[in-house]
Amino acid sequence: MRSLGYVADVPIEIALAACLLVAFGWRVLGGYPAPAGPLARLSRREAAFVASAAEALFPPGGAVPPSGLEAGVPAWCDRWLDALPPATRRLVRLLFVLVEHATLLFPAPGWDGWRRFSALDPERRGVVLERWRTSRFFLRRLVFTSLRAIVTQGYFADAAVLRALSLAPREITAPVHEADTLYPPVGRPKSEIRFRPERVAVRGPLDLPPAGVPLGPHGALHPDYRERAR
Amino acid sequence: MSGRVHVFAEYEREMREDADVVVVGSGPCGAVVAKELAEAGKRTVLLEEGPPFTPEDFALDGALSMARTMREAGLRATRGHVMPTMQAIALGGGSLVNSAICVRPPAFVFDEWATRFELAHTSRADLDPHFDAVEGFLGIEPTPDAVQGRRNLLFREGCEKLGISVEPIARNVRGCRGSGECFTGCRARAKQSMDISYVPAAIRAGAQVYTSVRAEHVLAEGRVATGVRARVVAPWTGRRGPALEITAKAVVLSAGCMATPLLLLASGVANRSGQVGRNLQFHPGVAVMGVFEERVDPQFGATQGMQSLHFLRDGYKLETLWAPPAVLAVRLPGAGLALKERLAEIPHAAIVDAIASCHHSLGQVRPRRRGSLDPVLHWRLHPDDLPVLAKALRTIVDVLFAAGARKLLPGVHGLPDELGPADAERLHRQRFRPSDFVMAANHAFCTTRMHGDPKQGVVDEWGRCHELDNLYVADTGVFPRCTSVNPMLTGMALAHRTAQALRDRL
Numbered sequence: 001m002r003s004l005g006y007v008a009d010v011p012i013e014i015a016l017a018a019c020l021l022v023a024f025g026w027r028v029l030g031g032y033p034a035p036a037g038p039l040a041r042l043s044r045r046e047a048a049f050v051a052s053a054a055e056a057l058f059p060p061g062g063a064v065p066p067s068g069l070e071a072g073v074p075a076w077c078d079r080w081l082d083a084l085p086p087a088t089r090r091l092v093r094l095l096f097v098l099v100e101h102a103t104l105l106f107p108a109p110g111w112d113g114w115r116r117f118s119a120l121d122p123e124r125r126g127v128v129l130e131r132w133r134t135s136r137f138f139l140r141r142l143v144f145t146s147l148r149a150i151v152t153q154g155y156f157a158d159a160a161v162l163r164a165l166s167l168a169p170r171e172i173t174a175p176v177h178e179a180d181t182l183y184p185p186v187g188r189p190k191s192e193i194r195f196r197p198e199r200v201a202v203r204g205p206l207d208l209p210p211a212g213v214p215l216g217p218h219g220a221l222h223p224d225y226r227e228r229a230r
Numbered sequence: 231m232s233g234r235v236h237v238f239a240e241y242e243r244e245m246r247e248d249a250d251v252v253v254v255g256s257g258p259c260g261a262v263v264a265k266e267l268a269e270a271g272k273r274t275v276l277l278e279e280g281p282p283f284t285p286e287d288f289a290l291d292g293a294l295s296m297a298r299t300m301r302e303a304g305l306r307a308t309r310g311h312v313m314p315t316m317q318a319i320a321l322g323g324g325s326l327v328n329s330a331i332c333v334r335p336p337a338f339v340f341d342e343w344a345t346r347f348e349l350a351h352t353s354r355a356d357l358d359p360h361f362d363a364v365e366g367f368l369g370i371e372p373t374p375d376a377v378q379g380r381r382n383l384l385f386r387e388g389c390e391k392l393g394i395s396v397e398p399i400a401r402n403v404r405g406c407r408g409s410g411e412c413f414t415g416c417r418a419r420a421k422q423s424m425d426i427s428y429v430p431a432a433i434r435a436g437a438q439v440y441t442s443v444r445a446e447h448v449l450a451e452g453r454v455a456t457g458v459r460a461r462v463v464a465p466w467t468g469r470r471g472p473a474l475e476i477t478a479k480a481v482v483l484s485a486g487c488m489a490t491p492l493l494l495l496a497s498g499v500a501n502r503s504g505q506v507g508r509n510l511q512f513h514p515g516v517a518v519m520g521v522f523e524e525r526v527d528p529q530f531g532a533t534q535g536m537q538s539l540h541f542l543r544d545g546y547k548l549e550t551l552w553a554p555p556a557v558l559a560v561r562l563p564g565a566g567l568a569l570k571e572r573l574a575e576i577p578h579a580a581i582v583d584a585i586a587s588c589h590h591s592l593g594q595v596r597p598r599r600r601g602s603l604d605p606v607l608h609w610r611l612h613p614d615d616l617p618v619l620a621k622a623l624r625t626i627v628d629v630l631f632a633a634g635a636r637k638l639l640p641g642v643h644g645l646p647d648e649l650g651p652a653d654a655e656r657l658h659r660q661r662f663r664p665s666d667f668v669m670a671a672n673h674a675f676c677t678t679r680m681h682g683d684p685k686q687g688v689v690d691e692w693g694r695c696h697e698l699d700n701l702y703v704a705d706t707g708v709f710p711r712c713t714s715v716n717p718m719l720t721g722m723a724l725a726h727r728t729a730q731a732l733r734d735r736l
């Protein structure tokens with residue numbers, strides 16, 4: 001049996017296998033940066049992947065100023081994952097792992113194109129995603145669509161993005177409805193119902209006019225979407 | 231009997247109720263049944279797995295809103311041909327998060343039902359009194375121009391230029407201001423979703439409404455349903471709580487086209503025909519975004535304010551569309567700065583979609599595990615239905631260009647990312663494959679279909695299960711075939727008829 005001789009009395013095959021294992025372990029687990037802030041659901045590796053995907057899909061500059069990172073996509077993704085049922089959360093995680101390591105099967109351009117997705121430079125990440133998007137295989141396109149749906153929804157959750165696109169929700173006031181006296185906020189006891197029956201303005205649909213005053217671009221923004229004073 | 235709504239925070243121990251009728255599901259159909267029977271003086275219990283939502287519970291963030299209001303966080307999809315499909319989990323069911331479209335199907339739809347499924351009493355004329363009752367209660371009216379917004383009016387202009395009939399959509403809204411937020415819950419309280427219309431009316435008439443309670447088993451002895459066994463589930467987390475058992479003289483299942491068949495299968499009832507869970511149909515939808523020179527401000531205006539029924543006999547219906555921007559942006563092509571360029575065009579965009587009647591494409595709802603109430607949905611687009619979608623796509627393209635769009639983003643694999651007016655002709659030559667379309671599975675039907683022959687259907691024309699004397703189904707699962715138009719109003723009309731039949735029997 002061949003061995004490494006003077007280095008150690010270990011067969012070369014085993015040494016090579018060990019090296020591959022270490023390299024694979026490093027690829028899967030190693031070298032991920034710490035996330036920017038505390039996260040409830042995303043692991044360090046998942047946060048790095050989401051950040052890299054956000055950076056590739058929504059880079060700085062261009063027609064909509066905030067980048068994916070400035071829009072806080074990883075933090076949003078963490079909140080969103082927290083709101084998912086466990087089985088669905090597992091599927092989303094699988095999606096992240098799949099795209100992160102699919103460069104082994106579908107490498108990016110360049111001699112080191114097999115590096116994991118988040119370790120590629122943003123330009124090559126863009127190329128990788130574009131190949132997923134335009135693949136002739138439906139399942140690859142589906143994976144891309146799913147990933148981009150998640151990142152895009154995180155991007156659009158940012159108030160600055162919506163303001164830049166003139167899509168921020170408007171402030172709306174509604175009359176007190178009979179239903180407002182029946183239901184507490186979700187998960188709360190009935191003692192937290194804010195309205196009493198004497199404040200009811202609307203008991204049924206026919207109490208309301210068919211059309212209200214239309215909302216438009218000049219209406220006041222919803223408070224959560226207003227620009228904060230610096 | 232004093233009506234009342236029960237919420238999760240007040241459930242502490244196991245409970246028992248006795249009633250004349252227990253209705254499972256508070257969506258458009260179940261809410262109608264509960265209100266009609268309560269007003270008829272019947273002791274009515276309404277069970278709803280989801281919680282009631284107040285305006286402050288509505289998340290403006292589209293994804294978080296779906297995570298809260300939709301089953302499987304809005305990520306449910308079919309297998310076979312993968313298509314997202316959404317079912318709500320909330321008091322009021324889908325009416326809380328749909329765009330309030332109320333359309334009576336034309337007579338030919340019911341004529342086909344009668345011919346193919348041996349239904350002698352379900353013509354349009356038979357159902358018109360029930361349509362009238364629902365429309366009258368909800369104040370359903372066509373969307374006025376004042377709240378259409380430019381996006382909807384552009385569609386009308388495009389149709390009129392091409393000689394395509396077009397009309398404002400009748401909706402169950404009053405006082406709508408065109409916030410375009412139908413899909414995340416109406417903060418203006420203008421949409422007359424069931425939680426603020428039929429359910430309060432049922433409570434006023436004495437109904438007991440248990441929210442955050444999941445029906446798990448239909449109790450039956452021989453040909454008689456005796457009640458429902460249910461379980462408290464925590465809002466959003468689904469954590470299981472105490473049990474609730476309701477004994478009743480009649481049981482009405484209105485849990486929706488996905489959950490009702492699973493409940494029947496888990497209970498081992500009403501499936502001698504083998505049809506429970508079969509025949510699943512959708513209205514697959516395709517949508518195209520048109521970009522105009524003028525500023526459209528598409529977020530303002532009725533979410534879906536205009537429609538064309540011109541091509542119903544060809545198998546599709548056209549309608550305008552708005553949705554949370556993040557959801558719409560998912561369809562835009564490209565990545566990086568090119569994608570940002572396209573996002574910046576959204577204020578100049580209008581979206582038109584088509585819902586298709588894919589009569590050949592039948593799927594199935596099955597339990598994820600034996601006895602499970604979580605579904606696995608199998609569905610595949612039949613090649614014979616592909617031309618309908620292709621034709622619908624071409625019509626949308628023609629309408630948007632006629633309306634003045636300078637370019638379109640079709641979102642169809644095999645087509646360029648952007649189409650200019652000169653490319654419209656190319657579309658007519660294009661050969662499509664089913665997987666080229668990015669579709670959404672709008673509306674679901676037929677999994678407990680009505681049929682005159684007990685061997686071929688689950689319920690009769692009044693929604694009564696062929697095999698049990700007092701077990702009824704009232705949801706879109708009873709449709710024998712898709713309606714070709716948005717199904718909510720038809721489901722409610724059929725539920726109204728079911729309630730009247732049941733009232734007379736109890």
